Amino acid sequence: MHDNSTLVRARIARFVTERVTPAVYRASAPLMLSAWEAKDEPVPFSEAVGQQFEPFAVGEAWGAPWGTTWFHLTGAVPASWAELADAGFDGRVELVIDLGFLSGQPGFQAEGLVFDPDGRIVKAVEPFNNHVPVEVGPGGAIDVYVEAASNPDVGSDWSFRPTSVGDKATAGADAVYRLGRVDVALLDTVVWELERDIWTLTGLMDELSADLPRTAEILRALEAVVDRMDPQDISGTAGAGRKILAPVLATPAYASAHRIVAVGHAHIDSAWLWPVRETIRKCARTFSNVLDLMDGDPDFVFACSSAQQYAWMKEYYPDLFDRIRVRVLEGRFVPVGGMWVESDTNMPGGEALVRQLVAGKGFFMREFGIEPLEVWLPDSFGYTAAFPQLVAAAGSRYFLTQKLSWNETNLMPHSTFSWEGIDGTRIFTHFPPVDTYNSVLSGQELARAQRQYHEKGASDVSLVPFGYGDGGGGPTREMLAAAVRTKSLEGSPTVTLGTPLSFFQDAERNYPHPPVWSGELYLEFHRGTYTSQARTKAGNRRSEHLLREAELWASTATVRTGTPYPYERLAEVWNTVLLQQFHDILPGSAIAWVHQVAEANYTRVAQELQEIIATAIAALTEARGSSAGEMTGSIGFNASPFPVSGVPALSAGQVTTPGAVTVEHSAGGFILENDGLRVTIDRQGLVTSLVDLATGRDAIPDGQAANLLQLFRDTPNQWDAWDVDEHYRHTGTDLREAEFVELVDKHEHWVSIRVDRRFGASTVSQVLTLEGDSSALDIVTTVDWHEQQKLLKLAFPLDVHADRAASEIQFGHVYRPTHANTSWDAARFETCAHRWVYVGEPGFGVAVANDSTYGHDITRTTRPDGGTTTLVRQSLLRAPLFPDPGADQGKHVLRTAIRMGDDILDAVREGYRVNLPLRVIKDATPVAPLVSSDNPAIVVEAVKLAEDRSGDLVVRLYEARGARATGAVNFGCDVARVIETDLLERALYDPRALVTVTGLQTNLRLRPFQIVTLRVTRC
């Protein structure tokens, strides 16, 4: 036979495009239209329906960016369609609405939500899902409203050019859409099914090797369909076409075919290229589609993460939420993930990441009685090595991510593996080989899942999340049709609809000893997200620490004085902070609008928490003051788990007078000295020497200078707010020139030097302070930043021979190499750390701590004298132009501390000190700690009252050094019982921390980095 397959494929494609697809609707008729545009922000149906609607026509322009236009659609189903039904025509009446959708992508643009005249949500319309069911038959009246959102396409062609549309103030007022089609239409069910048959078979054929008999069989069958069907009568001959394909669709899959569990899903970013308020509506639209799809297909299940999104439905769309609840209880609308949002996991602090799970699971358990057992984070930008322990300690068993397929350099070697955290906890993890969380179940995607599945031969099952995300509307009937056809189809992987849990249980049974990946799941991409939108990051860090203080002092006040614990207020604040840890807010990758709202929320959060703290401290002070009569002047409230200025951890007490500091002028600069440290600051304001007086060791190598600001060109190849590319290192300027280097504050107990510099369009002022009793040099950097596409780093060259550096993560630290031996090391050129990084040799090390930055890089070089310089740099600021062209402009205040220490616990202590300054209150009274640990390595991370509002005290501690630790924990109240619990404060029947209680004292024996939660019932 001559090979004409290329020509045949082209013939089939044209036949489908020109004949079959246009025949999917047998008939259609226009509807009457009127419209009303909301003045500014969206209004509910009840308000919109009473407005004056004006006549409107298809083809007219509508919708300013971020506006809302309500369309009122009226008319009737043509009576003549009854004849078709009488003649045996298999069809379905529906509305077809094209809001003027931009072609080519399912979401990121206009969307509509359809209501009946009573305000009940019917379904949504999106670019690839624009039909709405009609309940009435021929002759019946149609009357619906469409709430149409004219969301601009911020991403546009993904060229990452600056755009003004991400801020309502600059987005303009011109209409951005033109109404395309508003019809009542008659779907030809047989033609639609035929189109689905051809789509699946064509997709499969395109993936199969051309030399397979199966490929030729599909090709010839499709050719026969084209031959057999009458292009003038597609409707009348579609049935015959389907008959030809039926046997080809009926041949079963190979016995060894890869098995796919397809999970309906919609990845809806909680804010990104649209504000949070639009996400709420996106959720309502997508979920209404899902409910509609469930009405028609009893096998369809939909997995939805993020308790926050359910909570929004409960608050803003209670009717929809009730309908969701029914499907949840049926097991078809499946809560997954168990987190409040799909958060970033690099930057949230330890307790915050715990609360993501506590708040998320708590919501699902309260509302539905369901506890998700898997953590579902397909899209976050890398995964902390603390996570396995947190997942397990929250009572979950499984973890799923997709994002590492975006790695620029290295390919993850596993699809299914056991992920091991810093403490040794392992968690069964799946990394779907399909490489998308928005699958449409195409032949190409299914084949890719099979091809890229790394566990072949050992296991045979993977998960495919399918459905359009981000306003695309979720799964569609076309995707379900594809799933039916690929259930068992020769040449294709087999597809079964299922839940994430059913997949994980199957996969675990199937693969009991998967390979192990130890440590963080570093994303070799999006490394700028540790730095972009510095104010959002500072707001997060500040909020986390204020929450710690608020919970600590409020608990102390409740236990000591009976002051009511502010459960509601704290829960509300936590929910805001947790929402803003979403993986496009905290990482700084959202539009200007999102970050403006986030910053305003952090301001509100700070006010609220300061009030809670003030109320608690006042209660403690009044109660003690009146009863004990021991007003003692200025008292320091120390929320740190370490003593500060003589005040014991987690208590309030007299602040000790610090020792003396001296300052000398030297060679145009200054020498600052206290009992432990001698700091030399040169005439340019750079730190040229930092000597530990006890050992005489200088942390700064000869001839080098720390506190050096460096400015780099920061023009990534793509994804501007997300990415710092390695090539930033090719161009950099040391900012050595100083306009002002002066002693600005000289006191017996502290000395401050101010250094001012000017560069580009920006200014920076640093205040370097040495206090009398401090082991650290404090640096406060105030930048008035007006650069674009620049990266500002603060460099500390250190005379330390370290082949690895420790970076604080949640409840511990990770070590990363300071060299680039392997491609994995080389790709990790910018990394995330929480409050500190530490580089050390045995018996000596240096910590660099911060109060608001996360991005760091740590490298090393060999000097001519043979010594090693380990260069620690903080990434202070960026100024990407997409998606927020004004990102990071303006004033920033960043605090840094550098200290020497022979133990990594010195770094831990320093991190807390910099982030939890002592709160000095006049005329207060001392407050004994509610909790104390007698081993500094056993660190108290949270003190709070129990989530169940029983009044029990909950204390979370962890081992911070990375070693075994034994110690005693004492409670400053009468204790009836102490038990170890999981993160959700449920008793552990198999306690892990070897907790023993004797009287008031609880003894702990902890593994390295072990987290323990104690629940204390008071007498």
Ligand SMILES: [Zn+2]
């Ligand atoms: Zn996302």
